[in-house]
Amino acid sequence: MPLDTMIMVLFNYFFLSSSLVYTQTLNLGLPEPSIDLKYPGIVLFQVGISGNFYHHYLLSKLRTKGGKDYKIPKGGLFDLVICPHFLFEILGFMGISLISQTLYSFSVTLGIVLYLMGRSYVTRRWYMSKFDDFPKEVKALIPFVF
Template sequence: VWPARAHITGKKMPISISLFAVGFNSINSWLNAEWIFNLHHPYSYTWLYSPQFIIGVVLFITGMGINIKADDMLFSLRKKGTSNYKIPRGGLFQWVSCPNYFGEILEWFGWALATWSLAGLAFALWAVANLVPRARSHHKWYLENFIDYPKDRQALIPKIW
């Protein structure tokens, strides 16, 4: 969702990155759909009332809200046509450098729990493998480029890391 919402000017993305993203998301969508509609013949209506499903949906929606709110806050920092960087403040940015990544990881662990599937778990673990190093890199960049960056702010998980 982020690339469609971002107002990026002057930056180019290699076609290989775009193709990898499309390929990965296509395979992931197919695997999850295959699990839900074919391999797990089918979920019964009682699944909708199970603790795993309810907690998973709550985590997914909470994570999505965190992700969207953090992205909106990042988008609002940069006016269209400018390329300067600012320190994000407010919301979960008070505690972590990358609340959008935290929200996305929460989303996909919620999905894994709600579907109770290996495909969902694989996607959640992929999100961790992809976003944790990026969060560490972003956090380090902020610390190196802003002398007034909050020293007590964590990279990804509030009060932990």
């Protein structure tokens, strides 16, 4: 990944994290939501972060040191979707939204869902153009659907 892209991604995640925490401090003292979704949110966040880590680990094993060749990822959910790490990242942000239950966190999650849907769609198109043997049944982000 180019350095300028990495810096931009890091800045975006830092800004989102900081603003989500700040939004929580603004809500101190306000009435709690009538339904507590904190514990399902914690479980969803843990599933999301673990799945994201695992699929990034699988991606890291694809390339040899100094190699420039591309391969079709295998293992995990890569047999069903080409971007399972995006799917699990979305689940992680959905968990954060359930934990915080603020309009801002749900808005951030919606923005991330739309962004990662677009990226996964483009990634699938790229793999289909690069590899003649790319399996047509492998979806972009959501198994069997999209």
